[in-house]
Amino acid sequence: MNILKLSGVGAKRAHSLYTAGISTVADLLNHFPRDYDDRTQVKTVAELSLDAVNTIRGIVATDPETATLPRKGTKPLNITKVIIKDHTGTLELVWFNQPYLKKYFKKHGEYIFTGKVRSMHGQRVQMQSPEYEPCNENELSHARIVPIYTTPPQFSQKTFRALIHQALEASNRTAGQAGNGENEAFIDHLPSSIRKKYNLCNRKTAICNIHFPESDELFLAARQRLVFEELFFMQTALLQMKGATTAQAGILFDDVDMKPFLRTLPFSLTNAQAGVLADIAKDISTGGRMNRLIQGDVGSGKTAVAMAAAYLAMKNGYQAALMAPTDVLANQHFMQCRQFFAPPGFETVLLTGSIGAKARREALAKIQDGRAAMIVGTHALIQEKVEYARLGLAITDEQHRFGVNQRLSLTQKAMSDSVMPHTLVMTATPIPRTLGMILYGDLDISIINELPPGRQVIKTYAVNSKYQQRIHDFIRKEVEQGRQAYIICPAIEASQEEASETAAAKAEMKNVIDYTAALSAALPDMKISCLHGKMKPTDKQQIMDDFKSGCIHALVSTTVIEVGVHVANATLMIIENAERFGLSQLHQLRGRVGRGEAQSYCVLITDTKNDETKQRMKAMCDTADGFKLAELDLELRGAGDFFGTRQHGLPSFAIANLYRDMDVLKEVQVTVVEMERLEISGEEEGAIKMRIARVLDNTLGGVM
Numbered sequence: 001m002n003i004l005k006l007s008g009v010g011a012k013r014a015h016s017l018y019t020a021g022i023s024t025v026a027d028l029l030n031h032f033p034r035d036y037d038d039r040t041q042v043k044t045v046a047e048l049s050l051d052a053v054n055t056i057r058g059i060v061a062t063d064p065e066t067a068t069l070p071r072k073g074t075k076p077l078n079i080t081k082v083i084i085k086d087h088t089g090t091l092e093l094v095w096f097n098q099p100y101l102k103k104y105f106k107k108h109g110e111y112i113f114t115g116k117v118r119s120m121h122g123q124r125v126q127m128q129s130p131e132y133e134p135c136n137e138n139e140l141s142h143a144r145i146v147p148i149y150t151t152p153p154q155f156s157q158k159t160f161r162a163l164i165h166q167a168l169e170a171s172n173r174t175a176g177q178a179g180n181g182e183n184e185a186f187i188d189h190l191p192s193s194i195r196k197k198y199n200l201c202n203r204k205t206a207i208c209n210i211h212f213p214e215s216d217e218l219f220l221a222a223r224q225r226l227v228f229e230e231l232f233f234m235q236t237a238l239l240q241m242k243g244a245t246t247a248q249a250g251i252l253f254d255d256v257d258m259k260p261f262l263r264t265l266p267f268s269l270t271n272a273q274a275g276v277l278a279d280i281a282k283d284i285s286t287g288g289r290m291n292r293l294i295q296g297d298v299g300s301g302k303t304a305v306a307m308a309a310a311y312l313a314m315k316n317g318y319q320a321a322l323m324a325p326t327d328v329l330a331n332q333h334f335m336q337c338r339q340f341f342a343p344p345g346f347e348t349v350l351l352t353g354s355i356g357a358k359a360r361r362e363a364l365a366k367i368q369d370g371r372a373a374m375i376v377g378t379h380a381l382i383q384e385k386v387e388y389a390r391l392g393l394a395i396t397d398e399q400h401r402f403g404v405n406q407r408l409s410l411t412q413k414a415m416s417d418s419v420m421p422h423t424l425v426m427t428a429t430p431i432p433r434t435l436g437m438i439l440y441g442d443l444d445i446s447i448i449n450e451l452p453p454g455r456q457v458i459k460t461y462a463v464n465s466k467y468q469q470r471i472h473d474f475i476r477k478e479v480e481q482g483r484q485a486y487i488i489c490p491a492i493e494a495s496q497e498e499a500s501e502t503a504a505a506k507a508e509m510k511n512v513i514d515y516t517a518a519l520s521a522a523l524p525d526m527k528i529s530c531l532h533g534k535m536k537p538t539d540k541q542q543i544m545d546d547f548k549s550g551c552i553h554a555l556v557s558t559t560v561i562e563v564g565v566h567v568a569n570a571t572l573m574i575i576e577n578a579e580r581f582g583l584s585q586l587h588q589l590r591g592r593v594g595r596g597e598a599q600s601y602c603v604l605i606t607d608t609k610n611d612e613t614k615q616r617m618k619a620m621c622d623t624a625d626g627f628k629l630a631e632l633d634l635e636l637r638g639a640g641d642f643f644g645t646r647q648h649g650l651p652s653f654a655i656a657n658l659y660r661d662m663d664v665l666k667e668v669q670v671t672v673v674e675m676e677r678l679e680i681s682g683e684e685e686g687a688i689k690m691r692i693a694r695v696l697d698n699t700l701g702g703v704m
Contacts, residue, residue: 318392
């Protein structure tokens with residue numbers, strides 16, 4: 001059933017839903033709540049809890065009022081106020097840029113409101129932007145456990161919740177009617193033997209009770225069923241991928257004397273690096289296809305191992321290609337490869353979207369006729385026009401920035417359909433074992449768990465914005481000693497949609513444009529520049545080149561510099577609004593300094609005082625172990641937010657949490673291994689294959 005058949009879904013809302021991947025009623029019902037509010041406890045004014053979400057029943061005591069406040073440089077702010085009362089007192093409610101509410105609320109009318117209550121400078125109490133409903137309506141939002149969704153644009157929680165309810169009613173009406181296709185969300189793809197073994201409820205019960213739980217018991221049963229299902233089909237799909245890879249023939253490489261290349265490195269390999277290189281040498285000497293992940297902490301030397309593997313491939317007469325997620329990182333790899341591969345006679349070429357037409361034609365020609373032995377680039381490496389002469393090794397850097405399909409697209413640029421190039425993947429993001437089972441289930445994993453000798457621990461501090469002047473002094477001190485600094489902001493420029501009306505409600509998000517101007521004014525004798533994702537690739541590269549050469553003292557940037565960028569002279573990393581980043585992302589950013597001989601520092605700035613933020617900032621200050629931080633990040637934030645944002649390469653889980661659902665994941669893995677011994681009908685086997693195909697297409701990026 002198309003989503004347009006639901007009441008209230010017009011062209012704009014349909015487009016919003018389509019953009020979110022929702023085109024049918026089944027898609028909508030598989031868009032599960034991200035959280036729940038317990039609104040069964042309706043409070044009085046006297047019982048309200050400050051800085052918490054409350055539900056209250058009250059009578060409108062005065063006619064609603066609206067006011068418009070001018071704001072410099074942006075649209076005026078419209079404020080709507082309503083005073084409500086009960087037998088214990090009165091409460092002020094405010095909404096921003098919703099002037100139509102003045103006509104909605106009627107004096108003496110009784111309503112239920114849910115929202116956060118704040119103390120306004122200690123003078124009065126105010127509930128801001130609450131949800132609302134008349135008491136005499138049978139609504140979905142109050143006096144019950146209420147689902148909270150990640151809503152597409154054009155939808156409030158209230159309207160999206162109503163749409164879900166309407167979709168459930170439509171599906172229930174058509175359930176059991178053969179051939180109508182309108183109750184697809186209720187179709188059960190899990191074999192009955194598996195449901196029976198783990199006492200899992202049917203899908204219809206699960207879908208209904210995950211959205212609007214009838215009881216705690218039914219909610220828990222619904223979640224258990226849906227988590228098991230999601231992990232089961234994801235794990236089965238990955239196992240199928242790994243089996244297909246293992247069965248493929250790979251290029252058989254001869255042994256190569258690596259000593260000439262290793263002598264060109266400015267350091268000796270650590271034991272961990274040597275161990276990973278041994279894993280690679282073993283893989284490529286068996287006749288099978290290597291499909292290996294190198295996982296290591298920031299600065300552990302993954303790139304050196306990858307370059308050694310490329311040398312091995314080139315000495316065997318094959319090309320090696322390295323795909324990086326950004327132009328900046330691709331340029332850096334290009335310069336390193338050219339430095340180390342020119343002496344033994346291997347030509348390195350660069351292929352990115354930002355190089356000129358002439359340079360692109362020359363690079364494509366050299367790749368096609370084999371003159372280019374080492375090819376470095378971005379997504380441009382997998383474009384249709386790129387033809388490789390003898391691709392033997394495909395390397396992907398920072399794999400979590402790419403989809404599985406993009407990684408495989410590079411390996412499919414093979415010289416032969418029967419023999420595939422070897423695959424090597426790198427990531428500097430430490431992945432907890434549980435997450436690795438899903439994210440890299442199709443790969444063999446090697447871990448570099450040792451840092452090169454001489455790497456200093458980066459001293460890390462967490463402070464609030466009151467330290468701004470001391471931070472400016474710190475930047476000046478480092479620059480006067482000949483060092484450089486990074487400052488990271490979460491936004492590029494100030495949002496035009498900000499409607500923050502009170503100092504108490506403000507948690508100002510720093511942006512690159514304004515911060516650069518303010519820092520330049522505070523430190524007028526220093527060269528300060530900015531870098532962000534909206535800049536042209538050539539401009540970004542010029543900024544990075546100037547920073548590396550020392551022409552820029554302080555670089556204000558977004559997380560575009562998060563991975564791989566190497567400037568040994570940078571000793572100070574300042575991260576504004578640190579609460580907005582995941583621990584693993586903070587650790588990645590911190591790893592941009594500490595690459596030279598001088599002591600380096602990381603300063604985390606946040607004014608957020610909740611317990612989780614305090615715990616995360618303390619962890620950053622207490623440990624430099626990326627794996628420990630990753631485990632804590634997964635525990636606190638869940639798999640979907642593990643990288644700070646949902647990266648393209650991370651399977652998007654609708655409901656599973658790989659930290660909380662560890663026991664379910666273990667059950668799933670046992671079940672997948674024992675599949676052949678389970679009683680599964682031909683019809684059920686077909687359903688499994690259909691669901692796996694959907695996982696591979698939608699979740700992993702269409703790789704089969």
